[in-house]
Amino acid sequence: MDQDRRSFLGHAGKLLVLTASAAVAWEHVLEGRPEEAPNYRVSDHWWGMAIDIDKCIGCGTCVRACKKENDVPLEPFTFRTWVERYVVDPEDIDHPQVDSVNGGYQGFYDRELLDPRLKMFYVPKLCNQCAHSPCVQVCPVGATFESPDGVVLVDTSYCLGCRYCVQACPYGCRFIDPRTSTVDKCSLCYHRITRGLTTACCETCPTGARVLADLKDPKDPIHAFLREHRVQVLKPQMATGSKTYYNGLDGSVR
Amino acid sequence: MKRAPGDYVHLVKMAGLFAVGVLAFVIVRWVMVPADFGVYGHYRAGALKDNMTRPLVYAGQASCVGCHPDVAEVRAKGRHAHVACESCHGALGTHAGNPDGIKPARPDRRTTCIICHTASIAKPKSFPQVVPSEHAPDGTCADCHPVHNPKLS
Amino acid sequence: MPGVEGFIYPNEFELQWGILIVLYPFITGLVAGAFILASLERVFNVEAVKPTYRLALLTALAFLLVAPLPLQLHLGHPERSFEMYLTPHTQSAMAMFGFVYLWYLMAVLVLEIWLDYRRDIVLRWRASKGISKVVYGAMALWSGNIGPSALELDDRVGRALTVIGIPSAFLLHGYVGFIFGSVKANPWWSTPLMPIVFLFSAIVSGIACILLLYFATCWARRVTVDMRCVDTIAKYLYYAFLVDFTLETLDLVHRLYESDESFHALDFMVKTRLFTSQIVLQILVGTLVPIGLLALTQLFTLRDKARRVIYVLAGGLTLVGIFAMRWNVVIGGQLFSKSFLGYTTYKMQFATREGLLPAVGLLILPFVVLWVLVRLLPPWGEGESAAGGDVAG
Numbered sequence: 149m150d151q152d153r154r155s156f157l158g159h160a161g162k163l164l165v166l167t168a169s170a171a172v173a174w175e176h177v178l179e180g181r182p183e184e185a186p187n188y189r190v191s192d193h194w195w196g197m198a199i200d201i202d203k204c205i206g207c208g209t210c211v212r213a214c215k216k217e218n219d220v221p222l223e224p225f226t227f228r229t230w231v232e233r234y235v236v237d238p239e240d241i242d243h244p245q246v247d248s249v250n251g252g253y254q255g256f257y258d259r260e261l262l263d264p265r266l267k268m269f270y271v272p273k274l275c276n277q278c279a280h281s282p283c284v285q286v287c288p289v290g291a292t293f294e295s296p297d298g299v300v301l302v303d304t305s306y307c308l309g310c311r312y313c314v315q316a317c318p319y320g321c322r323f324i325d326p327r328t329s330t331v332d333k334c335s336l337c338y339h340r341i342t343r344g345l346t347t348a349c350c351e352t353c354p355t356g357a358r359v360l361a362d363l364k365d366p367k368d369p370i371h372a373f374l375r376e377h378r379v380q381v382l383k384p385q386m387a388t389g390s391k392t393y394y395n396g397l398d399g400s401v402r
Numbered sequence: 403m404k405r406a407p408g409d410y411v412h413l414v415k416m417a418g419l420f421a422v423g424v425l426a427f428v429i430v431r432w433v434m435v436p437a438d439f440g441v442y443g444h445y446r447a448g449a450l451k452d453n454m455t456r457p458l459v460y461a462g463q464a465s466c467v468g469c470h471p472d473v474a475e476v477r478a479k480g481r482h483a484h485v486a487c488e489s490c491h492g493a494l495g496t497h498a499g500n501p502d503g504i505k506p507a508r509p510d511r512r513t514t515c516i517i518c519h520t521a522s523i524a525k526p527k528s529f530p531q532v533v534p535s536e537h538a539p540d541g542t543c544a545d546c547h548p549v550h551n552p553k554l555s
Numbered sequence: 556m557p558g559v560e561g562f563i564y565p566n567e568f569e570l571q572w573g574i575l576i577v578l579y580p581f582i583t584g585l586v587a588g589a590f591i592l593a594s595l596e597r598v599f600n601v602e603a604v605k606p607t608y609r610l611a612l613l614t615a616l617a618f619l620l621v622a623p624l625p626l627q628l629h630l631g632h633p634e635r636s637f638e639m640y641l642t643p644h645t646q647s648a649m650a651m652f653g654f655v656y657l658w659y660l661m662a663v664l665v666l667e668i669w670l671d672y673r674r675d676i677v678l679r680w681r682a683s684k685g686i687s688k689v690v691y692g693a694m695a696l697w698s699g700n701i702g703p704s705a706l707e708l709d710d711r712v713g714r715a716l717t718v719i720g721i722p723s724a725f726l727l728h729g730y731v732g733f734i735f736g737s738v739k740a741n742p743w744w745s746t747p748l749m750p751i752v753f754l755f756s757a758i759v760s761g762i763a764c765i766l767l768l769y770f771a772t773c774w775a776r777r778v779t780v781d782m783r784c785v786d787t788i789a790k791y792l793y794y795a796f797l798v799d800f801t802l803e804t805l806d807l808v809h810r811l812y813e814s815d816e817s818f819h820a821l822d823f824m825v826k827t828r829l830f831t832s833q834i835v836l837q838i839l840v841g842t843l844v845p846i847g848l849l850a851l852t853q854l855f856t857l858r859d860k861a862r863r864v865i866y867v868l869a870g871g872l873t874l875v876g877i878f879a880m881r882w883n884v885v886i887g888g889q890l891f892s893k894s895f896l897g898y899t900t901y902k903m904q905f906a907t908r909e910g911l912l913p914a915v916g917l918l919i920l921p922f923v924v925l926w927v928l929v930r931l932l933p934p935w936g937e938g939e940s941a942a943g944g945d946v947a948g
Contacts, residue, residue, distance in 0.1 A: 190450075205525045207518045209489055216493050217459045225556075225568045232562075233524065246562040246896055255517055256524075268524035273564075282740060288650035289638040293445035295453075303449035308638065309631015311571040312649050318740035320564030320893050324571070329631030339456035348460050352489040354518055355529070386739055402894040409705040412673065412698035413712065416666070419696070423661075427640070435641050444644050 188342045193297040194364040195336055196391030197350070198373045199272055201398070203357035206231055206270035208255035210349035210358060215253070217337065217348035226323040227251040228334040229274040229349055234400060236267040241400040271394075271401055272358060274349070275300060275321040275334035276382060279389030283313035283322060292331065298363075298391060299338050304330045318386045336360075361393070460488050461498035469501060473550055480551030481530075490514050490549075511544035519543075561897025570889045570901050574914045575625035577885045580731045580753065581878050582622045582921065587728035587754065588761010589615040590664070590720060595791065597717040603787035609934030610772065611765045612668050617925035619660055625917050628908055648734045659727045663720040669694070670713040672932050674701045690931075728757040735884060742817035743888040748806050755799035760877035762792045763845075763870040768925075770867055776935075782859055786852075789866050792873070793849040800842055803880075820895040828890050828898060833883045841876015845869040 214229045215222060231252030235245040249256070256270070278284075281300050284292055291307035294300050307330035314322045314331060325332040337347035345351070346360045353359075361370035370393070373379070377395040384390075394401075438447035466487040467474040477483055488494055490509050497504045521531040538545070546554055556568060593611035595601045627633040640657075643650035669676075677699050680691035729750040735741075736749025766788050773780045810818055825833055848869040852862050886901050904910035 202526060205518055205529060206522070209517070213460060213488070213493070218456070225565050227565045230565045244896070246894065248562070248565055251565040255520075256522070257520055264523060266523070268522070270524055282738075285646050286649065286738070288644055288647040288653070289635075290439070290444040290446070290642050290644050291638075293443055293449070295450055296442055299453075301449060301453045303446050303452065305452070306446055306449065306635070306638065307632070308635045310626075310629075310649065311631075312647070312734075314566075314571045315889075316738050316740055318893060320566050323566040324631065335453055338453040340458060340460075340462070342454045343458075345458070345462040345464075351460055351462060351486050354485045354489045356484050402896060405704045405708060408700050409702070409708050411700060412696055412705070413708070415696040415698055416669070420661070431641050434637075439642055444642070 188344075190296045192364060193341075193362050194391075195298045195341060196277055196361040196363055196370065196393065197274070197336070197347075198359045198361045198370050199392060199394050200357045200359075200373075200377075201269055201271060201394055201396035203355045204231070204270040204272055205355055205357075206233060206252065206256045207354065208252040209352045209354060210272060211251050211253045213348040213352040214334070217340075218335070220332070221326065224326070225251065226325065226332070228321075228332070229272065231256075232271045232273060234267075234269055234271060234398065236269075236398065236400045237265075238267050241398070244400040244402075246402070267398070269396075269398065271397070272349075273319065273321065273382075274392065275336070276319055276388065276390035276392040277336060279391060280387065282316040282318065282386070282388060286312045286316040288312065295338070299336045299341075300333075301335055301338060302331055302333060304328060304332070307331050318383050318388065361391075363391070457495075459493045459495045461494045463487055465498040466494065469498075476548075477550040480553050482550060482552060511542040511549065515543040515547075558900035558902065559897060560899075561892070562894055563892035563897040563899055564894055567892050567899060570886070570899070572629070572885055572889065573901065573909045574886075574903055574911065575629045575909050575917075577878075577881045578625045578914055578917055579622065580728075580757075580885070581760070581881045582618050582625070582917075583728055583731055584753065584757030584760050584877065584881070585764050585921075586615045586618045586622065586659075586761070587724040587757040588759065588763075589618070589765050590724045590761070591758050592762050592765050592788065592791070594717045594721050594724075597714060598721065601787060603783045604791075606781050606784045606935075607765050607769050607788065609671065609932075610768060610929075611761075612664070612671065613928045613932065613934060614765060614768060614921075614925055615761075616664050616668060617928055618921045619656075619664060620924055621917060621921040622656070624920070625914070628913055628917075648730060648737055652730045652734065655723075655726055655730050659720075659723050663716060663723045667713055667716045667720060668932070670709045670716070673709055674706060675932065677701045725754055729754045735888070740893060741888050742815075743821055743891070744884065746806060748802060749884075752799070752802045752806065755795060755802055756877050756880055758795045759792065759799050760874060762788060762795060763873035763877075766792065766866060767870040767874070770863070770870075772929075772935075780863065782862070785866055786862070789849055789852060789862075789869070792869070793846070793853055796842070796846050796849065796873070800846060803842075817895055820891050824887065824891050824898060828900070829883055829887050832879050833887065837876050837879035837883055840872055841879050842873075845872045845876065848872075 208231055211227065211230055214220065215227075218228055220226060220228050229251075230248055232246055232248045233252070233256050237243070252270075252272075277298060277300050279294070279298065281294060284294055284300060287293075288310065289306060289308060291303045292300065292313055293303070309324060309329045309331065311324060311331070314324065317333075322331055322333040324330070337345075337349075340347060341360065347358075350358045350360045359369065359373070361373070362368045363370060373395065374393060379393045379395055380397040381388075381390040381393060382397075382401070436446050436448070439445070441447040442450070463486045470487075473487075477485075491506060492509070494506055497506050516534050519531050519534075521533050525531055543549075559568070589611045592604065593608050593615070596604050596608045627636060630636055639650050639653040643653060645651065673695065676691055676695045678701070680688060680695050680699070683691055732750030732753030735744040735753075736746055738744050766785065769785065769788070770780060810821070845868075848865045851857065852865055857865070889899075890901065891898050906912045
């Protein structure tokens with residue numbers, strides 16, 4: 149009896165809190181008046197992302213969710229986030245076979261059961277939200293910048309479309325939106341994370357392979373993630389200060 | 403060679419022209435640079451706000467659970483506990499904003515599941531996966547696996 | 556995907572910088588090279604090249620005026636390009652280049668041309684009527700003092716300007732090299748040698764261009780070519796070329812030797828997609844053949860006519876080679892994926908904003924501008940230059 153009451157109260161309490169926070173977040177949407185969410189202090193946060201390769205199943209749900217959430221053009225091949233599939237001969241990691249058909253938008257279904265000698269895994273990629281970003285460095289006018297809370301953003305009303313930043317990004321995460329002729333890239337769903345929600349890709353990832361990380365929050369699971377796993381970033385030799393941390397990143401990943 | 407003041411006139415005029423040019427540049431700059439430029443860094447502070455004010459397309463789990471606690475309870479007991487509602491149901495932002503007016507379509511009870519559960523050597527061994535053509539090819543997954551808590555009934 | 560081989564990051568399906576961005580370093584290179592040739596006479600007192608002094612300055616101006624146009628055509632929002640002057644990001648080479656360009660145009664080139672031509676401008680101001688009189692008057696800033704002391708003052712200031720102008724010209728084109736050379740994400744571009752290689756190839760192309768223009772204008776005016784002048788120009792072309800070739804070979808040898816992660820991807824690219832433009836056009840036809848031809852004239856005594864033919868041929872091939880070099884840097888740097896696992900192709904269009912047609916137009920435009928400048932401020936004939944020397948004729 150006590151157990152049931154306790155668990156009921158527990159559930160009810162959780163739901164109450166969740167409903168309240170959801171309600172607050174929605175107020176701003178329903179008001180139709182886009183505004184900074186209250187209770188968001190920029191200096192309280194330092195955003196990044198944790199990606200666990202061991203959990204990624206290559207379903208492509210994150211790619212679809214991102215395109216939907218952020219109005220990314222479906223044609224041509226431009227992606228704020230995408231998934232790559234690696235097929236690696238363990239004795240020859242310098243020559244992986246990689247593909248990313250339509251960025252993984254439809255998932256990867258054409259190679260189901262393969263030679264068991266090979267290693268195969270999926271690598272989701274996005275803007276690494278670099279702390280020493282080369283793309284921010286080269287922008288001639290200040291149309292791309294790192295926000296005080298660590299997100300690299302684009303000012304689309306100021307961007308000239310010179311494409312220097314696209315050249316400077318080592319990870320290939322930037323592209324030109326053909327509709328606006330300005331640059332676009334993953335914004336870590338800034339409009340969501342500043343309202344207490346998580347990014348579209350992390351929200352819909354069914355296995356929890358992608359998790360938003362707030363490095364300034366002592367209660368954030370990122371700290372345990374970084375401590376308990378062998379973590380890497382992409383292209384560490386570029387010293388970009390990447391804040392996208394991968395667990396299980398193989399040496400063959402480019 | 404002796405120089406008279408008259409020898410310098412054209413140079414003074416050219417220097418004056420340059421000065422006027424610099425002044426014009428300074429004035430144009432003062433007028434045209436956005437007022438909020440440089441507040442936080444070398445960018446327009448308003449751009450932060452621009453990035454914050456995009457519309458929300460996905461509602462986020464918290465909204466779903468708020469109105470559908472019963473489904474959440476069922477889900478919490480099974481292996482889909484950590485699968486967000488919108489992973490399978492798609493973007494529900496409009497529905498959450500207008501729950502009675504906008505009803506989302508039901509996800510297909512086979513193709514939705516196949517997206518994640520198709521067998522592949524790339525997937526972790528512990529992840530439940532089947533070869534769709536060999537696993538109940540004529541039925542829907544939901545025939546045996548209840549969608550929210552997929553434990554075989 | 557058509558034209559793609561291997562794996563490229565999904566966003567790399569199209570090249571970011573096309574033929575217009577190839578044109579831009581080519582044009583600014585000609586500016587820097589032409590100016591340096593002109594400064595040979597002014598600062599280093601190489602008398603022999605005096606016949607080309609004014610022509611070189613006007614050519615530099617004509618090309619400098621056209622230089623921003625390919626960039627404007629390329630930008631997604633050319634109407635916002637002035638933002639580079641309003642809020643330049645001091646860490647961005649591209650932004651700082653806007654000021655280098657402005658400095659060079661206004662404080663160096665325009666001033667120097669003005670000071671050198673001032674006497675002729677004033678004389679024309681006095682002699683002309685109507686619109687011409689207004690134009691020349693404005694150019695003279697309505698100051699008519701062309702007495703000996705005023706002209707001597709002009710000469711001194713002009714000389715000082717040229718002294719400042721030489722490092723400014725180095726900066727002008729070295730900066731363009733730095734814009735590429737500082738991109739660590741791209742191993743084809745990222746090398747400290749890039750600004751220097753760009754600069755020396757600029758000098759080579761500028762000298763070759765003036766050489767050809769000199770021949771062309773002499774032919775058009777039915778005037779005999781000053782052999783001492785062209786022999787000297789060719790000599791400087793030869794030496795500049797040797798330095799340029801050495802630098803580019805050094806870069807190549809260094810890459811081959813270190814053979815780092817990117818090398819295999821780049822090596823494959825050069826042997827396949829870039830073979831015609833790099834091996835054939837840039838190295839063989841555009842560098843080794845002209846160097847060989849010029850070496851002939853330096854090592855053997857040849858008749859005037861033979862030398863003239865060789866100079867024209869070498870000059871033309873040089874320009875082809877330097878253009879190919881720009882192509883190989885800009886386009887070549889984007890043909891391979893940053894994953895080093897794949898390649899794409901450049902699909903140049905024809906009549907679009909960034910296509911071949913506007914590129915050809917922009918290559919022709921500087922000569923049209925030059926023609927206007929030559930009409931306005933003839934580099935030869937009637938007057939003597941402020942420096943008091945002869946003009947060949």
